[in-house]
Amino acid sequence: MSPSRGPFRGSSDYQVPQAVVSRLSLYLRELQRLLRDGHETTSSTQLGRLLGFTDAQVRKDLAYFGQFGYPGIGYRCGELVTAIKRILGTDQAWPVALVGAGNLGRALIGYRGFQQQGFRIVAAFDADASKVGSDFEGIPVYGIEELAAIVTRFGIRLAILSVPGTAAQEVAEQLVAAGLKGILNFAPVTLNLPEDVRIVSVDLAIELEQLTFAVVNRLENG
Amino acid sequence: MSPSRGPFRGSSDYQVPQAVVSRLSLYLRELQRLLRDGHETTSSTQLGRLLGFTDAQVRKDLAYFGQFGYPGIGYRCGELVTAIKRILGTDQAWPVALVGAGNLGRALIGYRGFQQQGFRIVAAFDADASKVGSDFEGIPVYGIEELAAIVTRFGIRLAILSVPGTAAQEVAEQLVAAGLKGILNFAPVTLNLPEDVRIVSVDLAIELEQLTFAVVNRLENG
Numbered sequence: 001m002s003p004s005r006g007p008f009r010g011s012s013d014y015q016v017p018q019a020v021v022s023r024l025s026l027y028l029r030e031l032q033r034l035l036r037d038g039h040e041t042t043s044s045t046q047l048g049r050l051l052g053f054t055d056a057q058v059r060k061d062l063a064y065f066g067q068f069g070y071p072g073i074g075y076r077c078g079e080l081v082t083a084i085k086r087i088l089g090t091d092q093a094w095p096v097a098l099v100g101a102g103n104l105g106r107a108l109i110g111y112r113g114f115q116q117q118g119f120r121i122v123a124a125f126d127a128d129a130s131k132v133g134s135d136f137e138g139i140p141v142y143g144i145e146e147l148a149a150i151v152t153r154f155g156i157r158l159a160i161l162s163v164p165g166t167a168a169q170e171v172a173e174q175l176v177a178a179g180l181k182g183i184l185n186f187a188p189v190t191l192n193l194p195e196d197v198r199i200v201s202v203d204l205a206i207e208l209e210q211l212t213f214a215v216v217n218r219l220e221n222g
Numbered sequence: 223m224s225p226s227r228g229p230f231r232g233s234s235d236y237q238v239p240q241a242v243v244s245r246l247s248l249y250l251r252e253l254q255r256l257l258r259d260g261h262e263t264t265s266s267t268q269l270g271r272l273l274g275f276t277d278a279q280v281r282k283d284l285a286y287f288g289q290f291g292y293p294g295i296g297y298r299c300g301e302l303v304t305a306i307k308r309i310l311g312t313d314q315a316w317p318v319a320l321v322g323a324g325n326l327g328r329a330l331i332g333y334r335g336f337q338q339q340g341f342r343i344v345a346a347f348d349a350d351a352s353k354v355g356s357d358f359e360g361i362p363v364y365g366i367e368e369l370a371a372i373v374t375r376f377g378i379r380l381a382i383l384s385v386p387g388t389a390a391q392e393v394a395e396q397l398v399a400a401g402l403k404g405i406l407n408f409a410p411v412t413l414n415l416p417e418d419v420r421i422v423s424v425d426l427a428i429e430l431e432q433l434t435f436a437v438v439n440r441l442e443n444g
Contacts, residue, residue: 107328113427196440198433211422
């Protein structure tokens with residue numbers, strides 16, 4: 001077990017529930033949108049309505065991290081954006097390694113949603129020698145044996161893993177050996193890695209299953 | 223308001239929470255994996271441990287949909303897989319339209335996780351005339367004006383929207399006009415559509431933010 005000194009974990013084993021952290025991202029997106037639309041303040045009621053949560057849920061989620069509202073005003077959008085980005089760690093820029101420069105990997109290099117939130121893919125890696133030395137949208141492709149050197153050079157802590165399922169575990173172990181601390185896994189396999197490496201697995205079929213459930217059961221948005 | 227006759231909504235306005243439906247997909251994946259590994263039965267404790275939930279959470283989630291366990295046995299994996307697929311609606315094959323055949327769209331055409339769960343992209347659409355008439359991995363690309371005809375021909379109810387943000391609202395309205403009932407939205411914008419059309423928006427930066435939160439706060443998997 002590694003030491004637990006995060007401000008939101010504290011001295012006990014208490015952790016903020018994963019679902020709350022996910023919702024922080026949703027609050028952040030709505031606040032950024034409100035700001036773009038010229039709103040300076042908002043309320044738990046408005047934020048909740050935009051996202052389909054109760055106002056009590058919004059207040060309870062934010063209360064894990066501090067006191068952000070002002071009596072008679074509500075939340076100041078800009079201030080809450082800054083606070084949430086600090087909590088999520090995206091008040092700093094994150095250089096990211098992309099491992100596996102196939103179709104999906106190349107699409108992710110061009111995915112604008114990452115850049116909008118401060119993530120910058122700075123290097124791609126691929127086992128295919130014919131890709132090594134080329135670049136995609138300005139991102140150079142390296143051989144996997146250069147991983148450790150590039151990770152150190154750019155101070156990379158996060159990787160996006162978009163290799164085929166058969167290669168995923170082996171490549172993930174190389175990522176860990178190179179010192180990476182977080183892996184966004186698009187390969188359709190479960191990775192077995194040391195406990196201090198955080199893995200988030202993306203399974204896009206889950207999202208489609210939410211749609212089929214809604215269509216079969218004729219649910220509505222909202 | 224459209225009529226609500228889904229078996230899991232009933233006569234009142236009661237709905238199964240979205241988070242429970244998401245977890246059904248996770249249970250399904252673990253059960254499919256257990257089956258592949260030769261396990262015939264499992265328990266709420268084992269399922270919970272695999273996913274990091276309590277056994278009580280697993281039992282409560284499944285209880286929304288019926289009684290699936292056997293005293294002294296637990297859950298029969300194959301039977302529970304069948305039941306969950308029926309609940310999610312994936313006991314039938316779903317033909318899917320992919321709209322926007324750029325890098326991301328083409329990566330999604332090749333994404334094997336969809337096929338594994340019964341989703342089959344049968345047609346792609348793009349505004350770029352130079353792509354129309356070609357195909358990607360055997361999937362033909364049509365002009366957007368052919369949408370309604372193709373949707374009818376294949377009985378398509380779901381679409382994956384992978385067009386640029388600036389085009390997303392207009393194209394989404396065309397999807398609705400063509401009779402589609404569910405949209406998986408990869409464009410980084412909020413779509414405003416009729417209530418009876420279900421939208422699930424994919425924001426991959428949210429997943430990266432879960433990683434940065436964990437890395438900044440030194441959380442562990444588990």
